[in-house]
Amino acid sequence: MTQDYQLDHLDELEAESIFVLREVAAQFERPAILFSGGKDSIVVTHLATKAFAPARIPMPLVHIDTGHNFPETIEFRDGLAERLGVQLVVGSVQATIDAGRVREETGAQASRNRLQTTTLLDTVEDGKYDACVGGARRDEEKARAKERFFSHRDDFGQWDPKHQRPELWNLFNGNHMPGEHFRVFPLNNWTELDIWNYITREQIALPSLYFAHDRKCVVRDGVILAHSEHLPHREGETPETMRVRFRTLGDLTITGAIASDADTLEKITAEVAATRITERGGRVDDKRSETSMEDRKKEGYF
Amino acid sequence: MSTTNQNSLLRFTTAGSVDDGKSTLIGRLLYDSRSIFQDQLEAVENSSRKKGLENADLSLLTDGLRAEREQGITIDVAYRYFATPRRKFIIADTPGHLQYTRNMVTGASTADLAIILIDARHGLVEQTHRHSFIASLLGIKHLVVCVNKMDLVDFNEDQYQTITSAFRNFSSRLDIPDIKFIPISALFGDNVVEASANMPWYEGGTLLSHLEEVHVGSDRNLQDCRFPIQYVIRPQTDEARDFRGYAGRIASGVFKVGDEMVALPSGMQSRVKEIFVGADAVECAFPPQSVTITMENDIDLSRGDMLVRENNQPRSLQEIDAQLCWMGDERLNLGVRYVVRHGTTEVKSMIREVLYKVDINTLHRNEDDKQIGMNDIARVRLRTASPLLADDYRRNRTTGSFILIDPGTNLTVAAGFIS
Missing domain, CATH: 2.40.30.10 (Translation factors)
Structure with missing residues (x-):
């Protein structure tokens, strides 16, 4: 901040996100933050502490646990919720499978990524949440480039990208019928580099997975995957120890690591600034087809 | 890309008719400023090959939804991001289609600047008037008129001059103080990021250098103090039992600790006691900051009310x-x-x-x-x-x-x- 009343771009993005979060608290009866344990939802949670300080965040953290999460993610999630004094609600994909609501995928490309949508929508319905705040960003993927800040979902939780409400100025229309809900994306205008610069500036704590560490991995179709009991081996695959870190945190079975020595926030930020591959470039779930994100989002995915 | 974050943000919108090459222009800006990642470019090259095209079709970078890819048109506002060492940019890429004009209004509502594309072969068309009028209606103070497809008119200066004078003539009826003209070829990159060797008669800068330099800070209203109350923060915890903070975003004006304010509509007066950004106390606040303000006296303020100065009221x-x-x-x-x-x-x-x-x-x-x-x-x-x-x-x-x-x-x- 300077004498000429100018904000740098991180301050301006922060101000916008805080405005969006407060608008959620003001317009909705039962809002929640969808917390994945990834850096983006950690930044959303950090912004929420700023938006409502000195009060506690007036909405619970909702986590959809696929059962295939990294243990580090779960540990971090529990610690954060306790430190902030926020309620933590966990929706379990395993429970959805056990209840026969969805069937586990089989085959070599099997993952629980798509199954999460059913658990998510069930959790939203059980909690009667009318607004779910997520950490998605428009720069992540082409279908997300058209997201609103307040994104309407019908009573089946579906997104209709061709009939979105126009969103003008900072006037967010969260009006809805009973049973419908909104997805809200305070980080819409942030890029991956903005996120890392902000995490570094604010010294925000992250799960250890983001930092370079030694881990047993297998390389499959050019993607480095963490060795674990949830990842069935294919013929000829032998896990070997590599120095890696993760750029995004999804399920163990689909989240690619990158070979890296970046073990501090400063080194990671420098690495992100120099990289030539998008962060979702390592996500097997996005590679299924050219519009796989759009298709999943229409069904109600994050 | 640069790691520097001491730079400002410029939000701009792009408008043009269906075939003016708007998506190609944005693709070009992203591509030449090295904001496109390798896997994105590979995906575009693959799609281009499938469509039987020789060169990568840069417009595929921005046409995201399935229906758009199938029909080759842009049907909704899409937001794009890129940064240079000097500035971070947010592009609201809006459709030029007649039936989607509402989207241009949407994209322009948060923009500081608008780029209007004109096809050098066709000159001003209905959509040029429409988009310029909308930019003016939305209060956009900076317009950049890109005369595109100069390669298809042999980079002819007369053609360019004819179009710019026609536009000047038309725009005298609009309320846009700053209008800049640039002859470009989005397809080949002339005057987008790199200066063109084909148009020595043009002495101005490239589009990107203009976007990096244009000054929008003075567009903000720092005179009229307007603080619409968005949310009231009452922690009711042991540490902050009596805290009552008014949360909101400064719409205009500069607010300082100690300033005498009037609460509307009640008309009650009080002084600003503290201003917080997050948990940090600051001395003053200005647009577009999101802050929490506490007042010296208990006054009646809730969502929808406004803090203003007595001698300058809405x-x-x-x-x-x-x-x-x-x-x-x-x-x-x-x-x-x-x-x-x-x-x-x-x-x-x-x-x-x-x-x-x-x-x-x-x-x-x-x-x-x-x-x-x-x-x-x-x-x-x-x-x-x-x-x-x-x-x-x-x-x-x-x-x-x-x-x-x-x-x-x-x-x-x-x-x-x-x-």
């Missing part, structure tokens, strides 16, 4: 004259009690009268046809159930704008500009 309006840009599928219906969302208030309203419809190609006022449908711009008089604390849109984009919501469908059906 108008309190219940009869409102405004321009509307209609966005609903259903036509304006004088019998419907539309909900007005203005700042942080929501109030029922009645549209009493349609005064005239604007032909946005000729700017002619039509007082005979008062049927208002999708993409129409009209001047109306409306009455709200309780007064709005409002300013002229030209003076204040936040307190001068509103949207109309259909109470039956909850859809946003119009954008409104108070004047």
Whole structure:
């Protein structure tokens, strides 16, 4: 901040996100933050502490646990919720499978990524949440480039990208019928580099997975995957120890690591600034087809 | 890309007709500023090959939805991001299609600058008038007119001059203080990021250098103090039992600790005790900061109220004259009690009268046809159930704008500009 009343771009993005979060608290009866344990939802949670300080965040953290999460993610999630004094609600994909609501995928490309949508929508319905705040960003993927800040979902939780409400100025229309809900994306205008610069500036704590560490991995179709009991081996695959870190945190079975020595926030930020591959470039779930994100989002995915 | 974060943000919007090469221009900006990642480029190259194209079709970078890829048109506002060492940019890429004009209004509503694309072969067309008028209506102060496809007119200077003088002639009727012209070829990159070797007669800078340099800071209103209360923070914890903070975003003006303020609509007065950004106390606050303000005295303030200065107050309006840009599928219906969302208030309203419809190609006022449908711009008089604390849109984009919501469908059906 300077004498000429100018904000740098991180301050301006922060101000916008805080405005969006407060608008959620003001317009909705039962809002929640969808917390994945990834850096983006950690930044959303950090912004929420700023938006409502000195009060506690007036909405619970909702986590959809696929059962295939990294243990580090779960540990971090529990610690954060306790430190902030926020309620933590966990929706379990395993429970959805056990209840026969969805069937586990089989085959070599099997993952629980798509199954999460059913658990998510069930959790939203059980909690009667009318607004779910997520950490998605428009720069992540082409279908997300058209997201609103307040994104309407019908009573089946579906997104209709061709009939979105126009969103003008900072006037967010969260009006809805009973049973419908909104997805809200305070980080819409942030890029991956903005996120890392902000995490570094604010010294925000992250799960250890983001930092370079030694881990047993297998390389499959050019993607480095963490060795674990949830990842069935294919013929000829032998896990070997590599120095890696993760750029995004999804399920163990689909989240690619990158070979890296970046073990501090400063080194990671420098690495992100120099990289030539998008962060979702390592996500097997996005590679299924050219519009796989759009298709999943229409069904109600994050 | 640079790791520096000591740079400012420029939000701009792009508009053009269907084939003006808008998506190609954005693709070019992203590509030449090295903001495209390898896997994105590979995906585009693959798709281009499948379509039988020789070179990578850069427009595929921005046309994201399945329907758009199939039809080769852009149907919704898409936001794009890139950064240079000097600035971070947010592009609202809006469709040029007639039926999607509402999206240009949407994209332009948060923009500091608009780029208008004109095909050098065709010159000014209906859409040029429409988009320029919308930019003016939205209060955009900086316009860049890119005369594109110069390669298809042999980089001819006369053709360029003819178009720019026609545009100057037309734009004298608009209210846009800063208009800049640049001859480009988005397809080949001339004057987009790199200066063109094909147009030595052009002595101005490239599009990117203009975007990096254009000064938008003085566009903000730092005179009129307006702080619409968004949310009241009352922790009711042991540490902060008596804390009562007013959370909101500064719409305009500079607020300082110790300033004497008036709360509207109550009219009660008090001084600013503290200002917080997050948990950090600061001495002053200015737009577009989100802050929490505490006052010396207990005064009655809740969402929808406003803190202002006694000698500089907004108008309190219940009869409102405004321009509307209609966005609903259903036509304006004088019998419907539309909900007005203005700042942080929501109030029922009645549209009493349609005064005239604007032909946005000729700017002619039509007082005979008062049927208002999708993409129409009209001047109306409306009455709200309780007064709005409002300013002229030209003076204040936040307190001068509103949207109309259909109470039956909850859809946003119009954008409104108070004047």
